[in-house]
Amino acid sequence: MSATPKQVIYPMRYLRPLWENPADAEAAFKSRLADFLGGGVDVVPLGRARAGIHLAARFARLRTGNRSRVVMLPHTIPDVINMVRFADCEPVFVDTLPDSTNVDFDHLTEVVDDKTCCVLITHYHVNQERIGDIRELCRQRDVMLFDDCAIALEGDYQGRCMGATTDASIFSMSGFKSLNYVWGGALATDREDIAAYMNDELATFPELTPAQYKEHMLAVLKYDLATRPGIFSGVTFPAIRRKSRVGCGQEALCFVRRETEAIEETVLSRPRPGVLGELVRKLDTVGQRLAHRRMIAAVYDRFFADRRVAPEASDAVRAGSCFTFYPILVAPERRDRIYRQMIERGYHIGLSVYPNAHETEAFSSVSGRSRNISRLVRSMVSLPTHPKVTRDYAQALATMLSKMACHFVPAIAFV
Secondary structure, three states: OOOOOOOOOOOOOOOHHHHOOOOOHHHHHHHHHHHHOOOOOEEEEEOOOHHHHHHHHHHHHHHOOOOOEEEEOOEOOHHHHHHHHOOOOEEEEOOEOOOOOOEOHHHHHHHOOOOEEEEEEEOOOOOOOOHHHHHHHHHHOOOEEEEEOOOOOOOEEOOEEOOOOOOEEEEEOOOOOOOOOOOOEEEEEOOHHHHHHHHHHHHOOOEOOHHHHHHHHHHHHHHHHHOOHHHHHHHHHHHHHHHHHHOOOOOOOOOOOOOOOOOOOOOOOEOOHHHHHHHHHHOOHHHHHHHHHHHHHHHHHHHHOOOEOOOOOOHHHHHOOOOOEEEEEOOHHHHHHHHHHHHHOOOOOEOOOOOEHHHOHHHOOOOEOOHHHHHHHHHEEEEEOOOOOOHHHHHHHHHHHHHHHHHHOOHHHHO
């Protein structure tokens, strides 16, 4: 069985969207995505998804006057936290439950205070479990609630699509997402005041230029080419295997993200019309990809039901989740060895998709707690679910990993 990459770039046209100028592209994008999200929301197109975090935090601060604290999860890329700081807000970190990506609700109630302007929750491979309770807490304390749905497009919660369960939702449509271009995103909200503010702000932003897309486009294209079938099996994966034999604690074939010290012009920019046209063109493919990921997740469930991340998540929440990866738990002290041995046996898997930013120098002094996240990022192994992963491949991978786990780690120590 040939090696399959842990992650792929879904097909996209790289250059053509930079020069196309379809009529009414923005109106079509807003209308189609709003319908896709179940209707009843306004959609604001973003040149870069992280602009939605920045503008949402700024709106919450302005709305609440002297409040400036944003309670958020540090299990994210550092630039998400930078977007909050660039809005003149103070991040405060809330922890997750043990072995979980679900917010520790008790801790959340402690850190949401009279200086908090908003709470930002993140949906990971499995959606947040207690959205209703979090929403009610925010209502009682007059705090706004936003959710980062970067990897949760077309997820749902209690019959409502992500994008309609909080005051505003931010979606990413950059290179690695199920609906993708080099950069891109959207904010969805059912509040007229938020939509009006966002649209007024976006109207002042310049349009992204082809030159601004270029640098990131080359990085995405490089990863795309490296993970295409012939190149991956013949060149890329042998290189990954060689690196894993000498490396420790780091993934091979990582996509390096550049973090910023000041807000970039590209963030405060609008998407090109051709990019919006490209996203609209591919919107109908999202459901097919989601159905495939959920099918592969069901295969893994048969092997790892007692070892999955967020074990407390209900069947209903898991059924509405997007499973960009399928994360499981292993003993932290054994994780790197298991990872390297799976690579050695021909299976490309990942580790934690995000770091604990609280452990980085830039954010180590941020108030809050993240001890459960610290353990989680050292205990997680992420299994691929994308459309190039067949049912047979997923079963073979899970069988091998199950045998390896039993060999390396006593069952009681595995979880």
